[in-house]
Amino acid sequence: MSLNLPATEDVFSAAQRIAPFVHETPLMTSERLSDLAGAELYFKCEHLQKVGAFKARGAVNAVLQLPPEQKLVATHSSGNHGAALAWAAAASGRESIVVMPENAPAVKKAAVAGYGAKVVECGPTLANREAALADVVSETGAHVVPPYDDPRIIAGQGTVGVELVRQCRERGFVPDLVVAPIGGGGLLAGTGLALRGLLPECKLIGAEPAGAADAHLSLRSGVRRTDVVSNTIADGLRTTIGERNFAVVRDTVQDIVTVSEDGIRDAMHLIWSRMKQLVEPSAAVSLAGVFEHASRFRGKKVVLVLSGGNVDMPAPA
Amino acid sequence: MSLNLPATEDVFSAAQRIAPFVHETPLMTSERLSDLAGAELYFKCEHLQKVGAFKARGAVNAVLQLPPEQKLVATHSSGNHGAALAWAAAASGRESIVVMPENAPAVKKAAVAGYGAKVVECGPTLANREAALADVVSETGAHVVPPYDDPRIIAGQGTVGVELVRQCRERGFVPDLVVAPIGGGGLLAGTGLALRGLLPECKLIGAEPAGAADAHLSLRSGVRRTDVVSNTIADGLRTTIGERNFAVVRDTVQDIVTVSEDGIRDAMHLIWSRMKQLVEPSAAVSLAGVFEHASRFRGKKVVLVLSGGNVDMPAPA
Numbered sequence: 001m002s003l004n005l006p007a008t009e010d011v012f013s014a015a016q017r018i019a020p021f022v023h024e025t026p027l028m029t030s031e032r033l034s035d036l037a038g039a040e041l042y043f044k045c046e047h048l049q050k051v052g053a054f055k056a057r058g059a060v061n062a063v064l065q066l067p068p069e070q071k072l073v074a075t076h077s078s079g080n081h082g083a084a085l086a087w088a089a090a091a092s093g094r095e096s097i098v099v100m101p102e103n104a105p106a107v108k109k110a111a112v113a114g115y116g117a118k119v120v121e122c123g124p125t126l127a128n129r130e131a132a133l134a135d136v137v138s139e140t141g142a143h144v145v146p147p148y149d150d151p152r153i154i155a156g157q158g159t160v161g162v163e164l165v166r167q168c169r170e171r172g173f174v175p176d177l178v179v180a181p182i183g184g185g186g187l188l189a190g191t192g193l194a195l196r197g198l199l200p201e202c203k204l205i206g207a208e209p210a211g212a213a214d215a216h217l218s219l220r221s222g223v224r225r226t227d228v229v230s231n232t233i234a235d236g237l238r239t240t241i242g243e244r245n246f247a248v249v250r251d252t253v254q255d256i257v258t259v260s261e262d263g264i265r266d267a268m269h270l271i272w273s274r275m276k277q278l279v280e281p282s283a284a285v286s287l288a289g290v291f292e293h294a295s296r297f298r299g300k301k302v303v304l305v306l307s308g309g310n311v312d313m314p315a316p317a
Numbered sequence: 318m319s320l321n322l323p324a325t326e327d328v329f330s331a332a333q334r335i336a337p338f339v340h341e342t343p344l345m346t347s348e349r350l351s352d353l354a355g356a357e358l359y360f361k362c363e364h365l366q367k368v369g370a371f372k373a374r375g376a377v378n379a380v381l382q383l384p385p386e387q388k389l390v391a392t393h394s395s396g397n398h399g400a401a402l403a404w405a406a407a408a409s410g411r412e413s414i415v416v417m418p419e420n421a422p423a424v425k426k427a428a429v430a431g432y433g434a435k436v437v438e439c440g441p442t443l444a445n446r447e448a449a450l451a452d453v454v455s456e457t458g459a460h461v462v463p464p465y466d467d468p469r470i471i472a473g474q475g476t477v478g479v480e481l482v483r484q485c486r487e488r489g490f491v492p493d494l495v496v497a498p499i500g501g502g503g504l505l506a507g508t509g510l511a512l513r514g515l516l517p518e519c520k521l522i523g524a525e526p527a528g529a530a531d532a533h534l535s536l537r538s539g540v541r542r543t544d545v546v547s548n549t550i551a552d553g554l555r556t557t558i559g560e561r562n563f564a565v566v567r568d569t570v571q572d573i574v575t576v577s578e579d580g581i582r583d584a585m586h587l588i589w590s591r592m593k594q595l596v597e598p599s600a601a602v603s604l605a606g607v608f609e610h611a612s613r614f615r616g617k618k619v620v621l622v623l624s625g626g627n628v629d630m631p632a633p634a
Contacts, residue, residue, distance in 0.1 A: 026343070047593045107590070269630070273424070276364045276626035278593040309593035313586070314631060 003244050006151035008197035011158035011190055014061040018159060021060045021091055025049050027167045027303070032274045037290050039297045042175065043271075044164045047279045047309030051111065053236075054160050054307050055084035055147075058186055061156030062145045063088040071095060074142035076122070076129035079108040080236060080308050081147035086117030097142055099132045105235065107312045148184030149242025158190025164303050165198045173301055175202050180305040181285040182206040182215045182256060183237035185245025187307060192252025205296075206249065206256035207289030209234050209264060215241040216256040219249065234264055236282030236308060257296075263288035271306070280311040320561050323468035325514035328475035328507060331378040335473060338377045338408055342366050344484045344620070349591045354607050357618045359492070360588075361481045364596045364626025368428065370553075371477050371504055371624050372401035372464075378473030379462045380405040388412060391459035393439070393446035396425040397553060397625050398464035403434030414459055416449045422552065424629045465501030466559025475507025481620050482515045492519050493617040498602040498624050499523040499532045499573060500554035502562025508622070509569025522613075523566065523573035524606030526551050526581060532558040533573040536566065551581055553599030553625060574613075580605035588623070597628040 025045045034041045046054040059081065063073060075085050076099035089096035096117040100109055101124045113119050122132035136142055146153065161178070168175050178195060182188045188206045195202050208216050212230035224246040230238040241249070249256075259267075268284035271277055286304035290297045342362045351358045363371040376398065380390060392402050393416035406413035413434040417426055418441045430436050439449035453459055463470065478495070485492050495512060499505045505523045512519050525533050529547035541563045547555040558566065566573075576584075585601035588594050603621035607614045 052593060272595055272630050276369060276595040278589055278595050313589050 003247055004151050005244055005247055006155040006193060008193045010151065010155035011162060011193045011197070014057070014155040015159040015162045017064050018057055018060050018156060021050070022057055023049055024163055027164065027171070028275065028277070030275050033270060033287070036270070037297060038294065039290065039299060040301045041290070042168070042301070042303045043275070044160060044303055044305045045277065046160060047277060047283055047306050051080065051083045051087045051115065052309045053080040053084065054157055054187055054305070055080040056087060057159050058153035058156030058190070059084035059088035059145060060091060062150065062152035063092050063094060065152055066143060070143050072097070072140055072142040073145050074098070074133060074136050074140070075145050075147060076100070076133045077147055078104045078235065080310055082117065083108065083111040083115055083310070085145050086112050086115035090116045097136050097140065099129055099136060101129065105312050108310055111310060148186035148239070149244050151244060153186045154190045154193070154244060154248060156190065157186040158194045160187060160305060161191035161194025162198065165194065168303065174199065175303045176300040177203045177205060177297065178303045178305070179205045179207055179286040179289055181234070181237055181282050181307050182208050182241065183282065184239040185215060185241040185249055187305065188253060189245045189248035191305070192248055196252050203254040204252060205289065206253055207285045208256055208258050209237055209285060210258040210260055212238050213258050215246070215249065216258050218246055219253070219256050222250070232264070233261055234282040234285055236280065237285060257289045257293045259285055259288035259292050263292045267291060277306065278309050278311065278313065279306050280308045283307045283309065320564055321468050322561055322564055323472040323510060325510045327468065327472035328479060328510045328514070331374070331472040332476040332479045334381050335374055335377050335476060338367070339374055340366055341480055344481065344488070345592065345594070347592050350587060350604070353587070354614060355611065356607065356614045356616060358607070359485070359618070359620045360592070361477060361620055361622045362594065363477060364594065364600055364623050368397065368400045368404045368432065369626045370397040370401065371474055371622070372397040373404060374476050375470035375473030375503055375507070376401035376405035376462060377408060379467065379469035380409050380411060382469055383460060387460050389414070389457055389459040390462050391415070391450060391453050391457070392462050392464060393417070393450045394464055395421045395552065397627055399434065400425065400428040400432055400627070402462050403429050403432035407433045414453050414457065416446055416453060418446065422629050425627055428627065465503035465556070466561050468561060470503045471507045471510070471561060471565060473507065474503040475511045477504060477622060478508035478511025479515065482511065485620065490618055491516065492620045494520045494522060494614065495620045495622070496522045496524055496603040496606055497622040498551070498554055498599050499525050499558065499566070500599065501556040502532060502558040502566055504622065504624060505570060506562045506565035509565055513569050520571040521569060522606065523570055524602045525573055525575050526554055526602060527575040527577055529555050530575050532563070532566065533575050535563055536570070536573050539567070549581070550578055551599040551602055553597065554602060574606045574610045576602055576605035576609050580609045584608060594623065595626050595628065595630070596623050597625050600624045600626065
């Protein structure tokens with residue numbers, strides 16, 4: 001089987017294509033967190049991206065390549081990709097339908113609808129979602145934009161890597177390592193392509209919950225694992241690594257480290273309390289990785305991708 | 318009685334003095350919140366300041382003017398000023414003692430101790446605090462740095478105004494209005510001095526909880542009110558406006574608007590969910606003021622000071 005894999009040039013093209021639509025997100029520092037880690041930490045703030053997650057990049061990169069007459073897009077998503085596609089569709093004058101499991105976080109369902117999508121609810125399994133999406137497509141002729149296993153999505157997410165390399169250079173330093181969370185693998189694969197082209201001496205590390213370690217196990221065994229049951233607070237990372245994503249990750253990533261659930265919670269709370277940045281559990285997985293594998297990062301310049309900020313916050317008392 | 322009042326030049330001197338110690342905090346925007354307000358909103362992010370609040374500015378401005386042999390400073394504070402003084406003392410090689418009410422938020426007590434202060438607990442009333450602080454001073458000879466009614470503190474907090482004017486100019490616009498919360502009045506008075514010197518055409522509005530409206534009532538009547546009972550979620554704004562603060566505010570502030578408790582909660586939740594910035598209730602009072610007095614701000618360029626981010630967040634589930 002031949003996979004249509006994106007290349008570094010596709011990431012560069014994506015960066016130009018999407019620039020008018022997305023934010024250049026800031027690279028923040030925190031003395032306290034750097035001290036705790038014993039490393040020089042830089043946080044790439046994709047929770048401040050449009051729709052509150054890096055997913056806006058891939059979604060708008062995909063939608064902008066559609067023919068003008070394709071006016072309806074659809075996907076299934078438990079969260080940020082759905083919001084991203086709804087936003088990207090609206091930004092390019094299109095309509096969208098998003099299939100979501102009934103048990104998705106309320107804040108994410110509200111966001112998707114708020115960006116103008118029609119939300120179609122379905123059961124909690126992947127099979128439920130795929131069946132519901134197939135129904136939508138057959139009824140409406142919508143073009144499906146998948147959440148991660150798609151060359152346009154991978155290239156779009158990779159623009160995070162292009163941006164962070166430029167920001168590091170503007171500040172006069174070269175990062176030793178970049179750490180990004182991995183769920184489906186769009187962000188990690190795309191960032192890998194960007195770094196390979198721009199900064200091959202910089203190592204890329206994926207961070208994954210031990211409770212959803214399919215990518216870690218796949219990389220170790222060399223074969224994509226689709227049989228791993230996921231159980232983690234990091235709801236954005238419960239998905240299985242995609243085929244294209246795995247093919248790219250295998251070639252561009254140095255390692256995928258796993259982190260504990262307590263480590264994710266502690267890291268999230270530190271980002272909240274020390275940096276005053278509201279990130280979602282999935283975003284905290286990068287920092288958890290730095291703490292739980294400290295010896296690999298000590299003394300290094302490390303860029304951590306804070307992937308998203310869409311978390312249900314309790315109403316203030 | 319003659320009050321030692323700070324002048325605009327003191328704010329400029331403070332800006333130079335404290336620059337090596339404090340952050341230049343970013344000026345953020347949010348399309349969603351600007352749309353909601355029908356105004357062009359810019360948020361001066363003092364929750365990203367050292368110790369998570371603008372209070373770092375005044376505290377370090379005061380401590381840096383002490384003679385080198387004065388090695389011990391003290392104050393009473395329910396929160397951010399205590400942390401700020403503890404940090405400022407440590408930053409200048411001094412020791413600190415902070416008198417805090419037993420019922421102060423846990424996150425604030427922990428922060429004060431974490432910055433190296435000795436914490437002395439006392440009862441909840443102002444009289445309790447003052448008595449405990451007097452004991453500390455007579456026992457130790459500590460120099461007292463008050464939280465707001467002090468020319469060094471007012472001048473230090475006013476550096477927020479110096480910075481935001483420069484940042485607006487760098488971005489090529491002139492703000493029509495600046496909105497800042499008022500508790501004791503250090504931030505508002507200092508900002509008033511800065512604006513009077515740098516941008517007299519820009520109006521300054523104080524925002525105050527209706528449940529702690531002493532400054533509003535004082536400004537309306539022309540006489541400082543010290544008899545107003547405060548009851549508000551915005552714990553940083555429960556204090557009574559200081560004498561020096563009132564004297565400066567009267568001359569430099571266009572108005573003080575009041576906001577409801579629901580308005581504060583809603584504004585805080587919007588800043589959390591839309592901007593992904595963890596601000597404390599007191600910081601949200603500026604935005605609540607813009608929403609609850611919308612006609613005064615509609616169509617204008619408005620800078621809102623987000624004064625602090627020290628809020629007890631529940632541990633993630």
